[in-house]
Amino acid sequence: MDNLAREAAHSLTLLKNRGPLIHNITNFVVMNFTANVLLAAGASPVMAHAEDEVEEMVSLASALVLNLGTLSSSWVRAMVKAAEKARFLGIPIVLDPVGAGATRLRTDSAKIIAEKIGVSVIRGNSSEILSLATGGYSTKGVDALHDVDEAGEVARKLAEDLGTTIAITGEVDLVTDGKRVVRVANGHPMMPVVTGTGCAATAVIGAFAAVGDDPLAAAAGGLACFGLAGEKAAAVAKGPASFAVALIDSLFGLTEDELLQGARIVEG
Numbered sequence: 001m002d003n004l005a006r007e008a009a010h011s012l013t014l015l016k017n018r019g020p021l022i023h024n025i026t027n028f029v030v031m032n033f034t035a036n037v038l039l040a041a042g043a044s045p046v047m048a049h050a051e052d053e054v055e056e057m058v059s060l061a062s063a064l065v066l067n068l069g070t071l072s073s074s075w076v077r078a079m080v081k082a083a084e085k086a087r088f089l090g091i092p093i094v095l096d097p098v099g100a101g102a103t104r105l106r107t108d109s110a111k112i113i114a115e116k117i118g119v120s121v122i123r124g125n126s127s128e129i130l131s132l133a134t135g136g137y138s139t140k141g142v143d144a145l146h147d148v149d150e151a152g153e154v155a156r157k158l159a160e161d162l163g164t165t166i167a168i169t170g171e172v173d174l175v176t177d178g179k180r181v182v183r184v185a186n187g188h189p190m191m192p193v194v195t196g197t198g199c200a201a202t203a204v205i206g207a208f209a210a211v212g213d214d215p216l217a218a219a220a221g222g223l224a225c226f227g228l229a230g231e232k233a234a235a236v237a238k239g240p241a242s243f244a245v246a247l248i249d250s251l252f253g254l255t256e257d258e259l260l261q262g263a264r265i266v267e268g
């Protein structure tokens, strides 16, 4: 969809010009990588999860990213506090339900945030999204056991019910707000071999949401941008470690025009 590619390219320029603050409550595994990815995209990251400071911090931010990767009960309380404040202030919230379906704490916490508080975008892999929708699927941990297409219609219905946008990532990503369904064909098979690429993709969606007002466009644009950076990185990487470094470099160097030409966003 040319208009979504155009919107993505414009958002990248806004990001680089404005450097919006993105408040992340994310996991120990990916904190550093995520912060570097956000900086490379033009945003300004902060990682803050203390219950006593999240309301103040989110008040300074242009988007809130909640990630359940290494959660505990007190982290969940902090996420709920931050999310309630963000809702009050009209700040977009993006949720990454890492490992939903693997344990009850993860599935229940994701459901509380998605259903009781409400978020702009949920980004997960196919197994995580299926577990959120049905409660009946299990995952191997944080990696997907299902195809994106297996979760597509379930995600569309869930997005409609929750009034949110859902992005399922995989070889070809699917993004739906319950009415519209788009696919993003950017990316590279090396991406799931590096831990944190899903979490970083979620954070990039948060950055795009910070400079736009259409969550579906933010999710599709963020994923196209991140996936295209992955394609460029694969051309120079020797393996997963150098790929992770090259991904940050490619994102940093990605231009509005390259994104406009390289984004592969299609309807349906």
Ligand SMILES: Nc1ncnc2c1ncn2[C@@H]1O[C@H](COP(=O)(O)OP(=O)(O)O)[C@@H](O)[C@H]1O
Pocket (backbone or CB within 6 Å): 124, 125, 126, 142, 143, 144, 169, 170, 171, 172, 173, 186, 187, 188, 189, 190, 191, 192, 196, 197, 198, 199, 201, 223, 226, 227
């Ligand atoms: N086989 C693949 N080919 C191309 N891109 C992929 C592939 N698998 C995942 N990606 C991309 O990698 C990023 C992380 O997605 P994914 O691996 O599904 O997340 P998670 O790490 O949460 O399971 C996304 O940008 C997605 O588009």
Ligand SMILES: Cc1ncsc1CCOP(=O)(O)O
Pocket (backbone or CB within 6 Å): 027, 029, 030, 069, 070, 098, 142, 194, 195, 196, 197, 198, 199, 200
């Ligand atoms: C391995 C792991 N364990 C808990 S969080 C985490 C990182 C998951 O990151 P991603 O879903 O982006 O691969």
Ligand SMILES: [Mg+2]
Pocket (backbone or CB within 6 Å): 098, 099, 124, 125, 142, 198, 199
């Ligand atoms: Mg993940």
